[in-house]
Each structure stands twice: as structure tokens, then as C-alpha cells.
Amino acid sequence: MTVRTCAAAAAILASAGCGASSTEPTSTDTKNLPPVNARATSMKAGFGTMERLAETAKREGQLNVIGLPREWVGFGEIIDTFADKYGLKVVELEPGASSRRELDAAAALKPDVFDLTMDVAVSGADRFAPYKVQGWQDVPDDVKEPSGAWYAAYGGYMSIGYDPRAVKPPASFADLVNPGYRVALDGDPLRSAAAFDGVMAASMRSGVPEPEQGVALFGKLKQAGRLTDPSRANTIVAWDHLNAARSAHGPETWKVTIPRDAPLGGYHVQAINEAAPHPAAARLWQEFLFSDEGQNLLQKGFARPARGEAMLMKGTLDTEQAAKLPKTPGPPVLMTIPQADAAKAYLKREWTKSVG
Template structure:
């Protein structure tokens, strides 16, 4: 059954519990530092001791973090400057699958992954519960602390308002005038695959054949094209919103009310992290109010956003700039995702090419 979250508030993707504040623990612990511990209190006692341990390691290795994706460029630079830790950025364009497949060779400390990839690789992660743990929605975190959502978004339609009218639904894209692109190949790109699945939603239930049929119809009409030639692009709302922010007259973004497909990216620490204290400090930073607001500055929807809004720590000015939410998102279950991938793999090449 498709997972539904509580009603979205303002620009927040899904509501989260209102738990303990992520402020630093009170200092005073004299116990030995345990860099592989599953929480700040257990391993370091105070936030200051975590920072000291991470600074002694001096570096953090990340993989698959494009600097123009959800504001990661500013996030990485802020972390490095704030704590004096070098961030080694490897294969920024790597997908979640590739990040996991190359982990033995590249030796990253941390991962940013799609939820389904994280679930399948849970054994590769070191449990660690950040201080903002209770603020995170239960349905997008591993109870043991292996992985947990940092940010999310909705699948959206970006369009040139000078070329086409605002589409009210994915079905509208079949009308004359729309030259449509996906964000990649749905056989290889999760963003493109999610676009097909968003176009397939019937209520809460995905019908992959509907999505494939829409893009097959566009292909036959000569209106399924590459992003550079398109006046309409189906991708995550933070991608379309960032483009619209650069030129609001030439690009708009909408999330169809009848297809509120959502998705999360989760964070995890590698069991084999070469810099385990720096990895834990990175997670604390990403899930701090500062880190979550930096994700939102990249037009992503912070996972702790609901709790931050209630405490007055959310950047509400930036939140107001996010595309209007159509309501609670539909989150595909792992079985639904697997079934969709099987169908697309079987039918895409012969129906769309």
C-alpha cells in the first residue's frame, strides 16, 4: 500500500514528529571518545569533543554530490570553512547505485542515496542517530539509525510559459505544443524513472503502463525530446525551481494535484568510513537547523522542516519560494518501485526507444 504522510505544512514535504531540540549536549563528559559510536552522547559526550575528534582526522570523503544539486556546493564549503576539515569530492555525478558499487574502491565516509537504494544496502552502514533524530518522520528512517531522510521533493513539470499554457496534469502534456523531456533515461536515471511513475499515478496507485503510454504517444507525435530542445521538462521540483529562480519569466514549475509523487534522499555513514568522527560531524551538520536551511536554499524540502517551523528556526522566506505543494505526497513502496522498474525495463525500449 502506498505510504501517505500527514498534511504538508507550507513548503514542507511531509510532517515530522516534534522531538528533542538538536542543540549540542551539555559538556562535561570525561569518558574516552568512541568514534564509531551510534550517537553523539555515547561516543563523544559533547558536541565540542566530536568537533575535536573530526578535526584530528582532518578530512571527509564524499561521493556523488554535484555542487549544483540541492545547494551541495554551499553546504560543502560551509562545512569545510566552519570546521576546518577538507572535503574530498569524488565522482560528483555518480548515481546512488554507482556510489554504493564503487565504495570499496573510493572509500567514501558518507552516502547520499535514494531511499530504495539505502534500504537494499542497509548492511553497509554504521548506525548513528543525529541529535535531531526525533524530528524525522518515522517512515523515512531506519529504526536502528542506519539511514535517514535529509531532504525530499515532488516530481514536477517545468515549462516555458511563453510557449505553452500551464499544464494541470500529466495528461495535458499530450496536447499539441508541448515538447517534453525527462531528466535522463528512465532505465538509468531515478529522476527520469520517477517522472514516468508520476505520470502513471491513478489516485495513490501507480500504473506503469499509463506512464509509458504517455511518453510513447509523445514520441510518436515527435514531441518527446532532449531537455535542451524541450519547452517542458519533467523532473524533481527543486531542479525546476532552481531553473525558474534564474529566470522566472522564461520558466515556471507546477506539481499536478492528481500526481503528487514524492521522494526522499537519505544519508548514511559507511561502516568502513576512513574518517568516522568527521562522518558523524557531517551528519550532525546536515541535520542541524543550518544544514536543513541550506538544503531548502537549494529548493529541497528539509526533512526536519515541520519541527523547525514550529520552533521558529525554519527560513520561512525561502520556504515561500518553493513550488506550491499539492498536499501530502504519495511515496512509492519498495514493491511498487520494483514492479515499476520491471515494467519500464521490459516496455520502454520497444514503446518509446
């Protein structure tokens, strides 16, 4: 994967996604439908219609998800809507699991589906069952595996959330070293992907991550006694959907900005467990997430839906909610996997020495 600032990568943000919209089969003539195959690589090949897919999934009776906190991009409402719509029980395994933990725990916990950061998905692609949702063509080519092993559902920008009553709007990450800012990351960057990406956003120079710059900035904050935890911070570096959700609850007490010089973006991708105990339910879940309804629910959680651009063109995107997303400075920059690996190695050597 390479650094992208093209229209395809921009799909994360404005109202992401590109390509032609998909259509659902309209024939109800069962004579022309394929035999039901719960492990098929597409709805058309294994079921023929959404109705047959839903019926097959309902007979399985259950869907096991993992690593989906209910407050994360509105997954609580998404899970409840899916369960009610299709009459399925949804078992929520380890909601707080990291992407790596999702894969490590799969043999024991038996999830049907995964929600993963892209680097973890790339490394674990041989453990997934390829499946192309009906909205496949709407998902940017740069953020999907060609066979359908994994594909981005939503994305966002790393952002700075701040209390406007306490500090001035920061124009850049460099402003955070100024007096008054009490700054928090979303976890420990040696363990949390979100915190690591926060350090990387602070490290961006002309679209290229320079991890030593990010470590140096947070080192200065630590030395000044102004690097703290979120409960005591007036400024939080986190994904924009988290800061935007907080702002929605108190717009006068919390604002969000995406610095112009550091438009670091990221995607979360979906995959079906090759050993899914409920294979039809897993495929139905993916179809729901990538449907207009599912994508709009993700956007309601302040994520940026992968099919957003196509939906905007069709008139099916919730434009009122889209207008509530934090304003972006332009197309996102995505780190390459080699860049991310090099940065992780640098932080492993230097973070504790410089920041603690």
C-alpha cells in the same frame, strides 16, 4: 515501506519533519563525558558535546563524500560551508555517481558518507554504520531505519517545469500530449532514478502507479516527435527542486507546477559507510546536515528539509525561503518498494519497444 499520504510523509513538503525537537548537551564538565569513540552510534555516546566531535574530526583532517553534484540542492554551498566551519578538507568523489554506483564504488573509493535514494539505502543497510543524529526525533519514522543505519535528510515532489511563453500551464501530465509541448525527462528512465520517477508520476491513478499508463503517455509523445532532450524542451519533468532552481534564475521564462492528480514524492537519505576512513568526520557531516543551519541550506537549494516542521515550530526555519518552494497539492504519495520493483521490471520490458 508502504504508500503514505499521512502527516509523517507530508514532511517532505510543506516544511517536512515531525516530532519533538532535540537538544544538545550543555555540560562542559569533561568528568561527566564519555571516552571519545569515533565510531559511536550517537554524539552523546561517543563524544558528549559537539565541540569534542568537531575536535576529533579535525584531527582526522578530511571527509570523503560521493555522488553530490554541487548544483544538486545546493550541495556546493553546503560542502564549502562545512569545510570552512570545521576546518576540514572535503574530497568530492564522483559527483555524478548514481545511488547504486555509490555503493558499488565504495570499496575502491572509500567514501565516508552516502546520499542515496531510499530503495538503494534499504537494500544496502548492512553496509552502513548506525548513527542517530541529535535531530533524530524530528525525522518522520516512515523515512528512517530504526537503528540509525539511514535516515532522510530532504525530499521533494516530481514536477512539471515549463516555459509560459511557449505553452499553457499544464494541469496534469495528460495535458502534455496536447500540441505545443516539447517534453523532456531528466535522463533515461532505464538508467536514471529521476527519469524513472518522472514516468511514474505520469502513471499515477488515484494514488497508485500504473506503469503502462506512464509508458503509453511518453510513447505518444515520441510518436508525435515531441519527446526531446532538455536543451530543446519547453517542458521538463523533473524533481521540483531542479525546476524551482531554474525558475529562480528566470521566473518569467520558467514556471513549476505539481499536478494535483500526481503528487509523487521521494526522499534522499543519508548513511555512514561502515568502513569510513574518517568516522568522526562522517558523524560531524551528518550532525551538520541535520542541524538547523544544514537543513536551511538544503531548503535554500529548493529541497524540502526533513526536520522542517519541527524547525517551523521552534522558529528556526527560514520561512522566507520556504515561501519560495513550489506550491504543493497536498501530502505526497510514496511508492512502495514492491511497486517500484514491479514498475522497473515493466519498463525494462516495454520502454524500448514503446518509446525507444
